[in-house]
Amino acid sequence: MKKTTNYVSPEVQLLQMTGMGILCASQLFDSEQNESIIENTFNW
């Protein structure tokens, strides 16, 4: 399962407002779920 998200950080927004530069887009890093942890029982 792949997820995406959209975000412009406050710092980037500040840059946009001050005219120093404009990013092509917000920097996106999507992610997938981590593995589940399966539990086994040790045989004493």
Place this chain on the structure above:
Amino acid sequence: MKKIVYILSVALAAAACSKPESPVTNPEPQEPVTGKVEFTAVFGEAPVVKSELSGESVLWKAGDEISILWDGGNTTAQADAAGAQANFSASVDDASEYFAVYPSKASVSLSKGALTVGIPAEQNGAFEDVNIAIAKTTERSLVFKNLCALGKITLSRNDIAKIEFKGGEGQSLAGDVTLSINGEGVPSVISTASAAESIVLTPASGDAFAAGSYYFAAIPGTLNKVEFTLTTVSGNTILGKASANPAELLRSKALNFGTLDAEGAATTMTLTFDFQGDALEGWPTAAQAANTLESKTVTYPLDGTDYEFKLHFPQTSDTKPRGVYWGYSDSYGNRLLLNGKFKYAGIPAISGYKLVKVILWQKRQGNDDKEDVPAVAISAEAPATNPSSTASMNLVSGGDRLTWKAGLGKNEIGGPYTYNLSGTEEGTNYYIVIYNVSKTPSYVAGIAKMEVTYEKVSE
């Protein structure tokens, strides 16, 4: 300095853009751009499979911190909110690939594209701290994969201060592992530096672990055997639990070892009884007149358990005050005194366990031991009358007489004198006995403390 680089980089990046954009939807993949970036990471949508782990979620908590590394730099970032998904803001340089490691307290380094992560040998048992996970991306996807194998243990007591875990000889459990990461982002250990063959857990706060379940992380692998050692806050009770069965420590799996300190669970128990403090209630504190000698059973509470000592002293022929007692003198302080030939201090018997080792530390009993040498052995019995000779004593195998040092200084501790016993039986009292074969025997020994080890008898 970092900030300056960042601002310039953003400006340069902006020059390449065709138009300003606000937050977008369904963006096309972007080339990495230097500057403040947002990592969004999911850390366990369905956190666990087993309900036992449901309280130990692998969800992000606000403030969770990850390390982010790239060729030539690294930084950390914190989760902005709790949940299955969280945002991480960080200033990063342009790079072809990024690595992320959780938690940030894990030591990390990156060299020629190879990530090295420290799996600590000293841990605190908290799932959130031991569950090291890594992610690698050449684009912008952070897919966290677990690095370690986990061990789960449960404590029923509230006074365990330290837990040590070991595998077989030469088997590494922790260290700085350099990883190979396959196409699916799954890490495997290709080499280990600063390898440790044991993992030690101590509580993150306070002196002892509260009863409950705890976790440790280890390098994945198959252990030939396993061994736990649990030490109480006092240090006077050490529980060992060992198995010769192999243990499969698999990456991203938790191996549940169950409750280690349940009654009867320990395979070994080592107890230390110290007689250098004030005498405990019920213990005799002085010699008794020869014609009034009376054996006693007394109790020594240790870490919540009452242990019984059987003080046994058959009549002596020299008509002097004798006995076994927790005596004090201004010169030599407190110590357990065995006063008189064939006087016996019965070591506690524990049901289901046999006595296998006795270590005794000596303290001066008085002026008399300046020249005389007390001799102490471990006897299988405390006879009702004095043995006719030392040769007729029933000593335990390995409990033969050791000659103790004479003329100890006031604050000097003699020993340790170690008796490795064999052929003992479970739930049976064995006795420390004094006798002497020298020409001028003192017949008195002072014991500062004793350490006794028991082994569980197979059912």
